[in-house]
Amino acid sequence: MNAAAARTAPPRSSPKSIDDDLRAKAKSLLEQFVNQFGGVGVWGAVISTVDGFDVAMASMPEAEGTKLSAMASSISAIGDMAVQEVGTGKYHQCITIEGADGYIFILNISCSAGPMILSIAASKEAMLGKLMYYARQVVEKMTKA
Amino acid sequence: MIEHKIIFTGSVGAGKTTAIQSISEIPPVRTDVLSSDLTIGKDMTTVGLDYGEISLGETERLRLYGTPGQERFAFMWRILAQGALGVVILVDHTRPDPLLDLALYLDHFKALIRETACVVVISKMVESHSPLLEDFSEFMRQKQMVCPVIQADVRDREQVLWILDLLLVQMETRQ
Numbered sequence: 001m002n003a004a005a006a007r008t009a010p011p012r013s014s015p016k017s018i019d020d021d022l023r024a025k026a027k028s029l030l031e032q033f034v035n036q037f038g039g040v041g042v043w044g045a046v047i048s049t050v051d052g053f054d055v056a057m058a059s060m061p062e063a064e065g066t067k068l069s070a071m072a073s074s075i076s077a078i079g080d081m082a083v084q085e086v087g088t089g090k091y092h093q094c095i096t097i098e099g100a101d102g103y104i105f106i107l108n109i110s111c112s113a114g115p116m117i118l119s120i121a122a123s124k125e126a127m128l129g130k131l132m133y134y135a136r137q138v139v140e141k142m143t144k145a
Numbered sequence: 146m147i148e149h150k151i152i153f154t155g156s157v158g159a160g161k162t163t164a165i166q167s168i169s170e171i172p173p174v175r176t177d178v179l180s181s182d183l184t185i186g187k188d189m190t191t192v193g194l195d196y197g198e199i200s201l202g203e204t205e206r207l208r209l210y211g212t213p214g215q216e217r218f219a220f221m222w223r224i225l226a227q228g229a230l231g232v233v234i235l236v237d238h239t240r241p242d243p244l245l246d247l248a249l250y251l252d253h254f255k256a257l258i259r260e261t262a263c264v265v266v267i268s269k270m271v272e273s274h275s276p277l278l279e280d281f282s283e284f285m286r287q288k289q290m291v292c293p294v295i296q297a298d299v300r301d302r303e304q305v306l307w308i309l310d311l312l313l314v315q316m317e318t319r320q
Contacts, residue, residue, distance in 0.1 A: 018181065050178040051190050052217055070192075070217040077176035077193040085174075114181055 018055055022113055025145050026056035029138050034059045036134055041126030043102065047142065048072060050115045060121070072106050072119040079106070094132070102126075107135055109142045116142065147205045151312065152225050153195070154254065155235030156246040157185045157214030160268045162195050164235065164299035165209045168306060169197025173209075185215075192218065194225060199309075207309065222253055231262040231312040235299065236281070238270045244284055251288055262315035263292040264308050270296040 026047045034042055044060030052073030057065035079092040095106040102123045109116040118138055122131060153161040165173050176193030195211030210225050212218070226232070234250045236243050247265065251258065267281060276284075282294045293311045297304040 049181040051180050051182060051192055052215075053181060066217075071220060073178070074176070074193040074213070074218060074221055077178055081174055081176055081193070114179055 018049070018113055022111075022145060023056050026142060027058065029141055030056055030058035033134055033138050037126070037131070041122055042131065043121040043123060045118065045120045045138075046072075047109070047138075048117050048119065050076065050117060055116060068104075068119050068121070069117075072104075072117050076106050076108065076117050080108075094135075103128075105131070105135060107139050109139050111142050111145060113145070118142070148208055149205070149230045149316070150208045150210065150228050151231045151233065151309070152210045152212060152229045153233045153235060154212040154222060154225075154250055155214060155233075155266075156237045156240055156243070156250075157190065158187055158240070159214065159235035159237035160299040161211040161214065161235055162191055164233070164305050164308075165195045165197040165211050167299060167302045168199050168309070169209060170200060171198050173197040190214070194221060201313075216249065219253060226254060226257050229257060229261060230316055231264075232257050233308055233312065234263065234265045236265065236267050238267050238274070238296075243267070244276055244280070247281065247284065248288075251285075251290060255290075258290055258292065262312045262319065263290075264311045264315075265292060265294040266299070266308055267294070267296040268299055 030045045030047060033045055044058060046057035046060055046065040046068055047055045048069035049055060050073055052070040054065050054069040075095060076092065079095045083089045083092045091108050093108060097104040102121060103126065105120045105122070107118040109118055118135065120131070120135055153164055155161060162175060162177060174196040175191070176195070177189040177191045180188060180190040191211060191213045197209040198206060199209065200206045212222050212225050232254055234247065234254070236247050240246055265281065265285065267278060278294065278296055285292065285294055297308060299305055
């Protein structure tokens with residue numbers, strides 16, 4: 001097998017430490033979260049492990065959620081380092097990336113099954129206060145999960 | 146002060162973070178997090194980048210960047226490759242198909258390897274097991290890529306310095 005073949009069929013090693021119940025809970029929390037906005041402002045959301053595997057996603061194509069999980073894990077880890085370097089804490093609580101047409105928010109979750117990350121994609125029409133309020137509720141509920 | 150950027154890439158668990166830790170003069174910046182992937186055989190894995198520094202005499206300094214190993218972080222490979230003057234590819238000999246691992250990094254970093262310096266390092270080498278060191282060299286020849294292929298223990302500072310020497314020799318001859 002050559003490298004090109006390896007790329008088309010990557011060994012998709014999914015984390016086994018996260019059980020189906022937790023995945024289902026994460027999925028239902030994300031769906032509730034997205035539905036709260038009735039299709040206005042919030043495009044989609046994904047919860048991932050800190051090493052970049054998706055745990056659950058809502059309103060997001062799977063390929064996008066998988067890619068965003070890996071990227072969010074890198075950004076989140078670098079965010080934690082920056083926070084520690086400057087002395088503003090041990091972990092970041094939220095990283096905001098603003099694009100021309102929308103936002104990506106990345107939040108840390110200290111879940112007992114292992115640390116995780118919540119990533120949210122939103123448009124410029126999103127009500128940011130409301131979004132952050134419900135996002136933090138998802139974080140809190142996942143922390144207790 | 147002249148500064149050169151060197152990147153350490155290669156298969157997961159091959160010792161990229163360890164290699165930088167072995168030689169860095171500053172406490173290395175690390176972004177290793179708890180791994181949820183039971184197939185890689187370790188608790189922590191780099192998801193962002195590693196960063197360390199080492200001086201060469203009074204006038205030169207190497208900035209050492211380590212990449213994540215897994216291909217899902219290939220976007221970090223592209224980011225970290227920018228402006229690099231040399232690449233060290235570490236291959237863990239104990240993984241199921243080390244030649245396939247090597248092929249992945251040769252493919253992704255081929256532009257950098259062609260234009261700059263490269264050393265391929267086989268780590269955790271079990272000498273009685275195939276592929277042998279010459280199999281890796283032969284594999285490189287088939288890919289028409291010319292660079293040193295060595296085995297090393299990256300926990301040992303002297304051996305990592307030797308890897309850097311092999312890179313620097315190539316960088317000087319290319320200048």
